[in-house]
């Protein structure tokens with residue numbers, strides 16, 4: 504006769520953004536009872552984000568550890584998408600890097616030289632302007648070439664969040680609409696604080712080094728007389744600025760500016776940022792001029808001092824997962840793995856394992 508274990512341990516997750524929900528799903532699958540508290544979409548960077556699963560496309564000379572962490576995390580995305588079982592979450596499979604002029608080309612060359620040195624097996628293919636336009640006919644006649652990053656895709660981040668919530672509910676997790684002001688009010692065996700840029704405000708001792716970087720994002724909807732949206736994620740370095748186009752079923756997400764937020768509540772889109780994004784996007788992909796401007800938004804990226812996610816135990820029974828910066832959706836499965844390790848090594852990990860085995864026993 505199989506031995507019956509006591510109740511599954513309870514994990515409370517404070518924050519239902521990309522990090523909180525992906526960690527919550529990993530914990531449910533590991534045998535934990537899970538309750539997620541969330542303050543809503545207005546405070547959520549994952550709501551406005553572009554959804555790129557960036558790795559090589561995010562490569563910046565001087566950030567080898569972030570590149571390695573991104574590569575490790577992006578490798579977990581196919582399994583997560585299979586776990587969710589909703590094919591509409593995936594938005595693109597590959598990325599094109601596009602340079603507008605010689606200086607832009609030099610900028611991309613430097614980034615790709617760094618990426619190839621750091622990740623020698625990386626799938627980086629150099630493209631002429633003609634080859635680039637052969638892959639995406641809607642790209643302007645002006646680019647001077649770029650790169651193809653095979654297998655570097657994107658998700659529709661809003662569909663992702665909905666699919667994660669559905670998967671959690673189906674697995675018996677509880678989703679609570681609540682703004683947590685004091686962790687003492689949260690009864691659980693373990694608490695994971697994953698509240699994005701607000702994580703420091705939730706933790707009694709704050710969180711050193713966490714700050715916000717604001718960014719504007721536009722959503723453009725295809726109309727009856729519009730050209731088709733691109734098939735690839737297009738990341739352009741265009742006359743000294745970055746602009747990206749991420750395909751959606753009904754249009755394109757255009758992003759993103761990046762500058763210091765005034766404070767944790769500074770989510771009003773600025774005219775200058777929106778004007779630059781529109782001008783650059785329409786130069787890179789002229790057919791966008793016929794699209795409808797359906798949404799203008801701004802969000803705050805939760806940045807750490809060294810650019811790497813802050814994932815650790817901060818107190819007995821309290822973990823934090825924050826500071827995922829400009830690439831936090833892509834980095835979330837990697838963070839979920841680290842959180843699983845921390846939870847598994849804690850006092851309640853053994854009970855969770857016993858529950859998982861009980862559930863999976865024939």
Ligand SMILES: Cc1cc2nc3c(=O)[nH]c(=O)nc-3n(C[C@H](O)[C@H](O)[C@H](O)COP(=O)(O)OP(=O)(O)OC[C@H]3O[C@@H](n4cnc5c(N)ncnc54)[C@H](O)[C@@H]3O)c2cc1C
Nearest residue numbers: 518520522542548549554555683699718802830831832833
């Ligand atoms: C303009 C822009 C574009 C981006 N583009 C990309 C991209 O293309 N690819 C990518 O990988 N990343 C992108 N990012 C980064 C990414 O969105 C973030 O790194 C990621 O969302 C961080 O996840 P998170 O769960 O830590 O925080 P969030 O997504 O911000 O979620 C935090 C959640 O915590 C909740 N919360 C806060 N305080 C409390 C509280 N006290 N009680 C309860 N709940 C609380 C909030 O309501 C929110 O739902 C972008 C970000 C921005 C701003």
